[in-house]
Amino acid sequence: MTITRAHAVSHPMIYVTTRISMDPAEISAKVGKAFDILQGFLVQNHITAVGAPLAIYRDWNGKTMAMDVGFPVTAVDVSKATGEVLAGKSPEGPAARAVHKGSYASLRDTYGSMEADIRKAGWKSTGTTWEVYVKGPGMAEEADYETVIYMQLDAADLELPGAVAQ
Template sequence: MQTYEIQVRNRNEQPTAVAEADLDVSEIAAWLERQYGAIAKVLAAQGSVPSGPPFARYHHREAEGRFHVEAGFPVTTVIEPADGVGPSTLPGGPVVETVHTGSYDTIEPAYGALACWVHEHDGELAGAAWEVYLTSPGARPDPGAWRTAIVQPYRIH
């Protein structure tokens, strides 16, 4: 079992370029793969480039196994909406972060470690976490080598 090192940070609000969809869990991976290329094309057409690795933020829906997914790249300037890609932001403020090594289907304990840390430090989760994909599955096909940062906003009671 992986041990998770928890980092506490105060982040600035981050402009992003994203695509959004409501998806079943089984649809997410294929959708993400298509969207990152499409977003990169929109950025290039607007003379922009990502300022960091791709991310995805998962907002739980009431229906079991469904999420509203916001996926894209951080950017340095706000983009114009085009071809299903639009501007958004990742929130600023206090966050806890950790890095998961391994396949995406084994990432849930990392979320648990963050939630436990927040509750043990008299805090509460403040909105949806997001995953930052530090390793490209195309470049490293072994899922055991994939590294994913999880960022969870929180607030102190």
């Protein structure tokens, strides 16, 4: 697995937010529930996602973290958010980036490698991470899942040579 520096570009998105523990079963269940809510909202409001679904993890307090699960949409469609479906935008700025292939059960291994490489490179993480589900359930067999993982870096790392816009 290769970890690269990237400059994430923000996109309008609709999302559902919740607070979760690090328990993989809880994460999986709440991600599934959020996507069910969002899929219904997209259909009901005649919205087409303009990119792959994503989950943003932030505000880790040692026991729980906030999780925003959403879809990128157009600027016009983001204004349709209502109720538990919120309007916002995806993270932007400097980030470490890795592509995880295969089962979600081994995502923690990829995160561990990323954290080690970030420390080794002397970068500083902000604590916000996000996953973009390029290929997942319903699109590919589990062995062929593709998840792009981003770990947001401190703004001081913004001008790193070799960073590419994502």
